[in-house]
Amino acid sequence: MLNFNYRNPTHVVFGKDRIAELDQLVPANARVLITYGGGSVKRFGTLDKVKAALGNRIVFEFAGIEANPKYDTLMQAVEVARKENIDFLLAVGGGSVMDGTKFIALATQFEGDTTSLLYHGFAPVPVADDKVIPLGVIATLPATGSEMNAFAVVSYQGGKFPVNHPNVYPTFAMLDPELTFSLPKIQVANGVVDAFVHVIEQYATYPVDGRVQDRMAEGIMRTLIEIGPITVAEPTNYQARANLMWSATSALNGMIGVGVPFDWTTHMIGHELTAIFGIDHAQTLAAVLPSVWRVRKPQKHAKLLQFAERVWDITEGDDDSRINQAIDKTEAFFQQVGLKTRLRDYGIDKAQIDDVIAALAAHGMTALSETGDLGLDISREILEKAW
Numbered sequence: 001m002l003n004f005n006y007r008n009p010t011h012v013v014f015g016k017d018r019i020a021e022l023d024q025l026v027p028a029n030a031r032v033l034i035t036y037g038g039g040s041v042k043r044f045g046t047l048d049k050v051k052a053a054l055g056n057r058i059v060f061e062f063a064g065i066e067a068n069p070k071y072d073t074l075m076q077a078v079e080v081a082r083k084e085n086i087d088f089l090l091a092v093g094g095g096s097v098m099d100g101t102k103f104i105a106l107a108t109q110f111e112g113d114t115t116s117l118l119y120h121g122f123a124p125v126p127v128a129d130d131k132v133i134p135l136g137v138i139a140t141l142p143a144t145g146s147e148m149n150a151f152a153v154v155s156y157q158g159g160k161f162p163v164n165h166p167n168v169y170p171t172f173a174m175l176d177p178e179l180t181f182s183l184p185k186i187q188v189a190n191g192v193v194d195a196f197v198h199v200i201e202q203y204a205t206y207p208v209d210g211r212v213q214d215r216m217a218e219g220i221m222r223t224l225i226e227i228g229p230i231t232v233a234e235p236t237n238y239q240a241r242a243n244l245m246w247s248a249t250s251a252l253n254g255m256i257g258v259g260v261p262f263d264w265t266t267h268m269i270g271h272e273l274t275a276i277f278g279i280d281h282a283q284t285l286a287a288v289l290p291s292v293w294r295v296r297k298p299q300k301h302a303k304l305l306q307f308a309e310r311v312w313d314i315t316e317g318d319d320d321s322r323i324n325q326a327i328d329k330t331e332a333f334f335q336q337v338g339l340k341t342r343l344r345d346y347g348i349d350k351a352q353i354d355d356v357i358a359a360l361a362a363h364g365m366t367a368l369s370e371t372g373d374l375g376l377d378i379s380r381e382i383l384e385k386a387w
């Protein structure tokens with residue numbers, strides 16, 4: 001196992017009918033900015049319940065944080081936060097709203113060019129620790145794990161940029177499965193696949209004898225395989241949705257990623273596909289992951305074999321056949337929940353792979369993978385196989 005530090009300060013408040021508890025979770029006398037997206041929180045009555053729970057606090061609202069949140073939109077919220085001396089942010093929404101709110105928390109008191117916050121890759125952005133506005137989240141879409149991690153992804157000038165800082169862990173994350181019942185089926189399917197691929201990026205690398213991490217990862221994946229199709233088909237099945245919600249949070253709250261290598265190739269290629277073609281985040285992952293595996297079988301041999309046996313119960317055949325069966329079953333699982341797994345099915349021409357390669361080059365994505373040896377030539381091979 002590799003050396004690691006682990007700290008996760010987010011207070012998880014899980015279960016139905018918890019919104020009234022905001023009164024204890026949000027500091028009394030706070031000047032609160034509630035952030036949300038396109039209006040589903042208004043339509044389904046969540047916003048009214050949130051405002052009622054906040055009682056006499058001074059509350060402002062910022063609506064319109066879009067999917068794949070844009071820097072320019074978030075800077076409009078930063079202006080509101082600065083003007084109104086906001087000292088607590090409350091995100092109500094999916095990964096895009098939660099991520100966007102983390103960026104607002106960082107940018108509001110940042111002195112200097114706020115676009116510079118976008119260019120630190122996976123390293124924490126350099127802001128003085130006490131200059132981040134605290135935030136809480138009410139998650140309405142189980143997928144990203146943003147509710148219990150310190151990461152955000154922000155869209156800017158045709159690219160998607162990871163941003164992180166230890167002070168943007170939400171102080172609390174309210175996870176009520178019932179708040180997700182209103183999701184369209186495709187968003188639930190996206191959530192199942194997003195969570196699954198988050199686990200994979202921290203699991204399907206090379207073995208370091210991280211037994212707890214591996215078995216937790218395998219447990220999350222088996223859970224997603226069990227409940228994924230059910231929760232897509234039965235939107236109001238509380239137990240299935242509760243298990244999806246906790247799977248998605250557990251997939252990316254840091255626990256399974258401690259002391260093990262990570263990959264993130266699928267995400268980095270996927271981000272370019274979203275930025276260029278507007279394909280939903282999880283759908284890019286569904287198309288890219290099987291192809292990453294088919295190209296990187298030699299590097300991932302041992303973990304893919306373990307994955308075949310422990311996640312899919314595949315015990316027959318030689319090594320290569322077991323790995324191939326596991327990849328095929330994973331691709332079929334993504335299709336079963338409702339996602340397409342080929343780039344051509346998303347309307348991309350084969351010639352447009354050149355645009356993706358150019359974007360990867362422009363964003364410095366030239367040494368991907370758990371070993372940093374995945375250059376543009378291999379990304380091209382992956383994209384061609386995914387087509």
Ligand SMILES: NC(=O)c1ccc[n+]([C@@H]2O[C@H](COP(=O)([O-])OP(=O)(O)OC[C@H]3O[C@@H](n4cnc5c(N)ncnc54)[C@H](O)[C@@H]3O)[C@@H](O)[C@H]2O)c1
Nearest residue numbers: 037040067068094095096140141143144146151153182183
């Ligand atoms: N921070 C992280 O660790 C992390 C990890 C993975 C992905 N991401 C990023 O998160 C973003 C995707 O987030 P997402 O998948 O949660 O989707 P999303 O937040 O973009 O939401 C997708 C759509 O669902 C709607 N929606 C949300 N909740 C709803 C509800 N309860 N009922 C009806 N509609 C609802 C939204 O309005 C939106 O139109 C991408 O930008 C991705 O890059 C972040």
